[in-house]
Amino acid sequence: MVDPVNVLLIGAGEINFGSVEGPWNHTLRLEKILGPRLRVVGLVDLDESRAKAALDAKLNPPVGSAYTSCKLFPTVREAARSLLSEIPQIAIVGAPPFARGTDIPGRDLELQLTNAFPRCALFVEKPVSSGPEDACWRVADVLAKKGTLVGVGYMLRYLKAVQLIKKIIADNGLVVMGTNARYVMAYEWARKQAWWDKTRSGGPIIEQATHFCDLSRYFGGDVHLQSVVAHTVQPNEPPGKLSAKRFDEDVIPPDNRLPRLTSATWKYKGGAVGTLTHVIALHGNMYDTEFEVYADGYRFKLVDPYSTPKLCIRRPGLAEEEVHIFNDDDPFHTELAAFIEVAEGRSTEERLLSSYADAIKTYELTWAIRRASEAAAARYTESLE
Numbered sequence: 001m002v003d004p005v006n007v008l009l010i011g012a013g014e015i016n017f018g019s020v021e022g023p024w025n026h027t028l029r030l031e032k033i034l035g036p037r038l039r040v041v042g043l044v045d046l047d048e049s050r051a052k053a054a055l056d057a058k059l060n061p062p063v064g065s066a067y068t069s070c071k072l073f074p075t076v077r078e079a080a081r082s083l084l085s086e087i088p089q090i091a092i093v094g095a096p097p098f099a100r101g102t103d104i105p106g107r108d109l110e111l112q113l114t115n116a117f118p119r120c121a122l123f124v125e126k127p128v129s130s131g132p133e134d135a136c137w138r139v140a141d142v143l144a145k146k147g148t149l150v151g152v153g154y155m156l157r158y159l160k161a162v163q164l165i166k167k168i169i170a171d172n173g174l175v176v177m178g179t180n181a182r183y184v185m186a187y188e189w190a191r192k193q194a195w196w197d198k199t200r201s202g203g204p205i206i207e208q209a210t211h212f213c214d215l216s217r218y219f220g221g222d223v224h225l226q227s228v229v230a231h232t233v234q235p236n237e238p239p240g241k242l243s244a245k246r247f248d249e250d251v252i253p254p255d256n257r258l259p260r261l262t263s264a265t266w267k268y269k270g271g272a273v274g275t276l277t278h279v280i281a282l283h284g285n286m287y288d289t290e291f292e293v294y295a296d297g298y299r300f301k302l303v304d305p306y307s308t309p310k311l312c313i314r315r316p317g318l319a320e321e322e323v324h325i326f327n328d329d330d331p332f333h334t335e336l337a338a339f340i341e342v343a344e345g346r347s348t349e350e351r352l353l354s355s356y357a358d359a360i361k362t363y364e365l366t367w368a369i370r371r372a373s374e375a376a377a378a379r380y381t382e383s384l385e
Contacts, residue, residue, distance in 0.1 A: 004039040005340070008079065008088035008120070010109060012045035012054040015094035015125050023306065026092050026123075029336045031063045038066040041086040044073045045095075076109065080116035088117055090343055093124045096194070097202060101129020101136050101363075110139055114148050121149040121343040123336065127210045128152060128359050130202040133367060136360045143356055151339040151352045152359035154214045155331035158338070161311040161324065162215070165293055165300045168313070169219075174295035178273045179220045181212035182290045186282040188244045196249060197256045198370075204258050205373075206366040209278040212291060213369070214354070214362040216276065219293050220268040223365050227267040230373035231380075232259035244283045259377075264369045276369070 007030060009016050018025035030038055040058075045051040051072045058067045069086070073079040091113050093100060100109040107129075113122060122143075129136050143150055156162060169176065185208065194200045201207045217223060233240045235249075240260040249257060262278045282288060293300040297316035304310060309329060313322040335354075341347040349355075 002037050005034050005037050005090065005344075006039050006041045006086055006088045007034075008041060008083070008091040008113075008117070009043045009094065010045075010076070010091060010113075011094035011096070012043055012047065012051040013094065013096075016092060017054045017057070023330075024332065026094060026332070026336065027058065029330070029333045030092070031066060032333065033337050033340060034066075036065070038063075039086075040067050040070045041083055041088055042071050042073055042079045044076055044079055046074050048072060048074065076112040076116050083117075088120050090121050090123065090340065091117070093122055095125075097125075097127050097130040097207070098200060100124065101127075101139060102131040103135055103138050103142075104131060107131055108139070110148075110150075111142060114143065114146050118146065118148075121151075121339070123151050123153065123339050124356065124359075125153045126214070126359065127202065127206055127363050127366065128356065129363065130200075130206065133360065133364050136363060140357050140360060149343055149349070150356040151335070151342070152354040152356055153332075153335065154211060154354040154359065154362070155335045156211050156215050156305055157218055157353040158331040158334040159302075159305055159309055160326045160329045161302050161305070161309040162218070164311060164324065165219070165302070168298070168300075169293075169295065172298075174298060176219050176221075176268075176270075176272050177294045177296065179216045179275070179294070180292040181209075181216055181274075181276045182288075183209050183212050183277070184279045184282055184288040186285050186287050187242065187280045188246060188283045189285050191247045193247055193249075193252060196247070196258055197252045198258055199256045202366075203370050204278055204280060205262055205264075205276075205369045206363070209262070209276060210362060210366050212276060212278075212289070213365050214359070215291055216274045217358075217362055217365065218353075220270070220272045220274050222269045222361060223274065223368070224267045224269050225364060225368045228264060228365070228368040228372045229266070229376075230262060230264035230369050231376050232263075232373045233261040234259055234377055242280070259373065262369065262373055264372065266365075266368075 016026045043051050235257045260280050264276045266274050291302045299314040301312040309326045311324040338351040342351050
């Protein structure tokens with residue numbers, strides 16, 4: 001008989017249960033990785049009706065047996081009181097970033113979980129928070145002192161294409177010269193008003209482009225945050241008018257609305273340069289994303305990393321691109337499989353490519369971009385008066 005793995009789900013939303021907007025769906029990957037070993041013992045969400053709907057959708061074959069003992073809870077505290085004989089070994093923290101990553105009561109899910117279930121490993125979604133960066137570092141200090149295993153969901157690091165770039169750089173002793181990230185969002189089906197309010201979501205760089213900021217740091221290293229420069233197209237400017245919105249943006253205060261385009265540059269501490277362009281522009285549900293890395297003699301271009309990744313490589317002495325297409329590469333599956341292996345003691349923590357502390361550095365970069373862009377927008381507006 002196989003040993004069951006007790007899992008506690010935090011959040012009944014799209015991250016854990018899927019969405020038409022993208023490929024995220026942690027429960028689907030857990031079902032594939034753990035198979036008959038999966039035992040979801042609890043689902044924590046303040047919205048009881050949403051939680052019940054999410055659970056009901058899972059109770060049918062072939063995966064229903066993994067959820068038959070799942071209980072619904074409004075809070076972690078309630079879960080701790082009830083799960084005395086079903087202690088979770090793993091918690092998947094898919095609640096919105098405003099509920100986690102700080103030591104502020106009510107926004108401290110990681111601390112609540114480590115207090116309630118001291119031996120539980122935490123898989124935390126990105127970004128680590130939408131709160132103050134210094135509070136994130138205090139949380140990281142507590143987690144480290146308690147010895148809590150934490151992985152963060154920057155899944156692009158786990159792509160086969162990304163690891164191939166890493167290998168070529170290492171094998172040839174290359175030094176990264178620069179990174180260039182381009183993320184063009186398809187916004188038509190993004191209808192949650194909370195996402196379009198930067199005081200609630202953090203904004204498009206902190207909440208969405210964080211993946212490309214993290215991938216940039218994965219290759220470029222630590223960023224000199226004071227070097228960040230950024231500009232935006234604001235929603236009240238002529239280029240910022242969107243024609244395919246499926247929600248009422250008028251209910252969001254004008255100052256809280258999202259910039260339509262953000263362009264940022266920075267210096268890495270190692271001397272390289274990073275650039276990022278994030279755009280809210282496309283209709284439908286297909287995004288357009290590319291990421292490039294430059295080094296002496298080489299250019300790596302990763303295309304469509306969220307779907308079917310294609311890696312185009314220029315090597316020294318060759319004018320033609322070397323093209324690799326990675327079919328059926330699921331980084332969500334790979335990252336969760338690695339996390340579970342480490343949580344069960346079958347692999348070392350080196351298998352985790354994104355630690356909590358490292359993820360905070362990405363969070364700091366995204367905030368530096370947001371602050372620089374808002375300061376530049378304010379200066380631009382003042383110059384027109």
